[in-house]
Amino acid sequence: MSENIPHVLILGGGFGGLSAANEIRKSLPSFKVKITVIDKKDWFMVGFAKLWIMNGTRTFENSIGFLKELEKKDIDFIKEEILQIDLQNKTVKTSTQNLSYDFLIIAMGATLAPEKISGLTQYGMNLYDHNELSKINQKLNEIKSGNIAIAIMGMPYKCPPAPFEAALLINSMLNQLGKRQSIQIHFYSPAPITLPAAGPEVSQQILDLVNSEKIFFHDSSKTISVEKNKLIFENDKANFDLLLAIPPHVVPDVIIKCGLAKEGGFIKINRDCKTPFENVFAVGDVTSLPVGEKFAVPKAGIFAEGEGITVAKNIVSKIQSKDDSALFDGIGGCFIESGRNTASLIEVDMFSESKPTTKLTESSKEHLDEKLQFEKDRITNWL
Ligand SMILES: Cc1cc2nc3c(=O)[nH]c(=O)nc-3n(C[C@H](O)[C@H](O)[C@H](O)COP(=O)(O)OP(=O)(O)OC[C@H]3O[C@@H](n4cnc5c(N)ncnc54)[C@H](O)[C@@H]3O)c2cc1C
Numbered sequence: 001m002s003e004n005i006p007h008v009l010i011l012g013g014g015f016g017g018l019s020a021a022n023e024i025r026k027s028l029p030s031f032k033v034k035i036t037v038i039d040k041k042d043w044f045m046v047g048f049a050k051l052w053i054m055n056g057t058r059t060f061e062n063s064i065g066f067l068k069e070l071e072k073k074d075i076d077f078i079k080e081e082i083l084q085i086d087l088q089n090k091t092v093k094t095s096t097q098n099l100s101y102d103f104l105i106i107a108m109g110a111t112l113a114p115e116k117i118s119g120l121t122q123y124g125m126n127l128y129d130h131n132e133l134s135k136i137n138q139k140l141n142e143i144k145s146g147n148i149a150i151a152i153m154g155m156p157y158k159c160p161p162a163p164f165e166a167a168l169l170i171n172s173m174l175n176q177l178g179k180r181q182s183i184q185i186h187f188y189s190p191a192p193i194t195l196p197a198a199g200p201e202v203s204q205q206i207l208d209l210v211n212s213e214k215i216f217f218h219d220s221s222k223t224i225s226v227e228k229n230k231l232i233f234e235n236d237k238a239n240f241d242l243l244l245a246i247p248p249h250v251v252p253d254v255i256i257k258c259g260l261a262k263e264g265g266f267i268k269i270n271r272d273c274k275t276p277f278e279n280v281f282a283v284g285d286v287t288s289l290p291v292g293e294k295f296a297v298p299k300a301g302i303f304a305e306g307e308g309i310t311v312a313k314n315i316v317s318k319i320q321s322k323d324d325s326a327l328f329d330g331i332g333g334c335f336i337e338s339g340r341n342t343a344s345l346i347e348v349d350m351f352s353e354s355k356p357t358t359k360l361t362e363s364s365k366e367h368l369d370e371k372l373q374f375e376k377d378r379i380t381n382w383l
Contacts, residue, residue: 006033006319009092009101011082013039013067016107016284016304018382021075023312030074033319038094042067042079044383045130046375047159047301048335051166053133055140055173060130065383082108085258087277103279103315106267107308108255110158110285110299114247117153119226124151124243127166128158139242140173145182146241149231152189153223154248158285158299160195161336161346163187163246164206170244171213172339185214186238188221188231197298198346198358205360209338249299251286261286271327271351273311279318283307291330292354302332303350305378330356335371343367 008024010017021037043064052058070077080094091100112128114120125139126132127150140148150167157163167187174180187210193203194210194217210217222234226245231238251261260267260275266288273281273289284304289297297303307328314324330350337343344363350356361367 005031006102007100008033008035008103008105008315009099010035010037010105010107011085011092012107012109012284012286013037013041013044013070013077014107014109014284014304015301015378016109016286016308017105018044018070018378019305019308020105020107020283020312020315021070022073022382023309024316025073025075027312027316028319034076035074036076036078036099037067037070038078038080038082038092038099039067040079040081042077044379046378048162048165048371049375050128050130050133051162051169051337053130054127054136054166055169056137060133065379067383069383082252082254085254085260087258087260087280103318104277104281105308105311105315106255106260106275106280106282106286107284107304108252108286109304110249110266111252112247113154113250114245116248116250117223117226117245120153120243120245120247123226123228124245126247127163127244128246136244140170141177143183143242144179147184147186147239148242148244149238149240150185150187150244150246151221151223151231152191152246154246155190155196156296156299157246157249159301159334160197160298161206161334163189164194164210165336166244167210167215168213168339169337171215184216186216186218186240188218188223188233188238190220190222192219194219195346197295197356198348198360199356202346202358202360206336209336213339249285255286269307271310271330272314272324273307273328279315281311281314283311289328291350291356295350295356297328297330297350298348300332300334301378302334303328303330306330306332335367335374336360337368337371338363341365341368343371345370
């Protein structure tokens with residue numbers, strides 16, 4: 001143990017990393033445990049704020065909190081790229097230093113990989129990349145007529161309802177700009193239903209919602225490549241004037257290099273979020289947590305947060321020489337904004353039975369207020 005107190009090193013300052021860091025510090029003061037968070041960027045943003053930057057109701061600057069604020073709570077923050085994880089020697093190499101740990105929490109999220117779809121970076125825009133949102137907003141303002149394509153290009157991807165929410169917000173934006181009649185919105189997904197993780201009933205409700213706004217959902221459309229103004233699917237083609245893509249998601253390279261996941265996969269965990277290495281845990285989008293034979297916990301901030309809290313509790317127990325027995329409960333929810341100043345909530349219980357149970361609530365102004373509060377709570381409580 002470094003400096004005679006244990007060192008918890010947290011890789012990634014997103015939902016999983018920040019919930020874990022805060023939960024540990026809430027339970028143990030700085031003379032009992034040293035906590036360090038490393039991230040290559042120095043800010044945190046709740047994922048759904050990206051869609052507000054996309055539709056022009058928010059700016060990037062008004063949507064972030066700064067990770068250096070962690071230091072107010074005696075949580076060290078290092079803004080550097082993580083280059084290597086050495087699980088045998090219990091060290092992590094960044095751009096300028098080697099850090100040793102007693103406990104390691106890997107919360108590095110999923111990496112967006114638009115380069116995996118030929119032509120995408122040249123002819124399409126990445127809806128999930130914060131760097132592209134202002135440009136997307138500009139394009140949405142400029143387009144006068146034609147087809148907007150929203151295409152999911154790989155499974156699993158972050159926040160399954162978010163692309164549908166994007167379609168609904170774009171629909172509303174185009175209505176307000178008075179040009180919706182001249183523009184068609186087409187939604188392409190490789191899945192057979194809108195939200196496989198939420199089951200057929202909720203999927204049908206989401207389909208009804210998008211259909212009611214004349215957004216055309218095309219199922220089983222697996223994108224192979226993109227050409228100028230053309231999407232090429234396994235069995236079909238479609239023209240577009242503006243392409244907004246949800247690119248394939250992959251595990252960060254350093255995770256493959258340290259052997260915790262294979263190419264094309266994520267770190268496999270159970271509900272205790274342990275890896276095969278003692279005192280090394282993984283949480284959030286960087287992981288794959290199966291539910292029964294057919295399902296997995298979706299990639300969502302609310303679940304990364306729950307896993308972060310679970311791991312934090314187990315680390316605190318271990319430091320206090322108690323049993324480490326907390327299990328991630330799999331309970332969460334995702335808001336889906338209608339574009340009519342209301343939102344509904346998809347309530348999820350991943351482990352209630354042998355398969356997940358989900359319920360879609362009524363769309364209401366109250367749920368939209370809860371969504372705003374959800375963001376405010378994370379930024380103010382964590383940073
Ligand atoms: C448009 C959109 C809407 C969404 N809406 C919702 C929603 O309504 N509800 C919900 O629950 N979730 C939502 N999400 C999903 C949510 O944002 C993610 O699931 C969540 O951020 C995952 O948390 P995480 O901690 O696993 O990873 P992240 O939050 O992605 O954090 C990972 C961190 O690791 C850092 N990192 C990665 N590699 C390195 C490296 N080599 N060196 C240094 N740092 C590194 C990254 O910079 C990042 O800060 C949405 C996402 C998007 C894009």
